[in-house]
Each structure stands twice: as structure tokens, then as C-alpha cells.
Amino acid sequence: MNQARIREIVICMGSSCFSRGNKQLLGVIQQYLKSHGLYDAVTFRGSHCFGACENGPVLMINGNTHTRVSSADIIDILESYLV
Numbered sequence: 001m002n003q004a005r006i007r008e009i010v011i012c013m014g015s016s017c018f019s020r021g022n023k024q025l026l027g028v029i030q031q032y033l034k035s036h037g038l039y040d041a042v043t044f045r046g047s048h049c050f051g052a053c054e055n056g057p058v059l060m061i062n063g064n065t066h067t068r069v070s071s072a073d074i075i076d077i078l079e080s081y082l083v
């Protein structure tokens, strides 16, 4: 079982990030948390625009901002918090 070193994920649900990829990332992250037994241990929520649309899609993990996140990157980013 992975340690829940991911405490909180906040994904930007602003229209720019949503259309640039966060719509897909939402599902990918939910699936990842479920398949790793982290769904109940991690606070996962959406937020309004972070004011960084030009660098979207944007999300925050444990207060760290990640920009230009793609479906190809997100798993590596999540895993980097579990190592």
C-alpha cells in the first residue's frame, strides 16, 4: 500500500484549463487514486481559475503548482509524491 504522501490535489476547473486538458485529467487522477487505494486519504477538489491560464492546464498537489500538465505527465507527477 502506498503511503498517502499526496494530501491534497486541487485541479483548476476554470474554462481555459478545463478545455485544455483538465477535463481528461480529472478522470485520470480519480482513477489513479482509486487504483492505488488513495481515494479516501487524499482531498481531491476543483477550484476556480488560478490566474495562470497561459500555463494551463494547472493543478496543485500539496500546495505545489504544476503547469502545462498533460495526460502523459500526470502519472509521473503523482508517482513522484509517492516515492
Ligand code: FES
Pocket: 012, 013, 014, 015, 016, 017, 018, 048, 049, 050, 051, 052, 053, 054, 056, 058
Ligand atoms: S483557467 Fe486554469 S488558471 Fe485560469
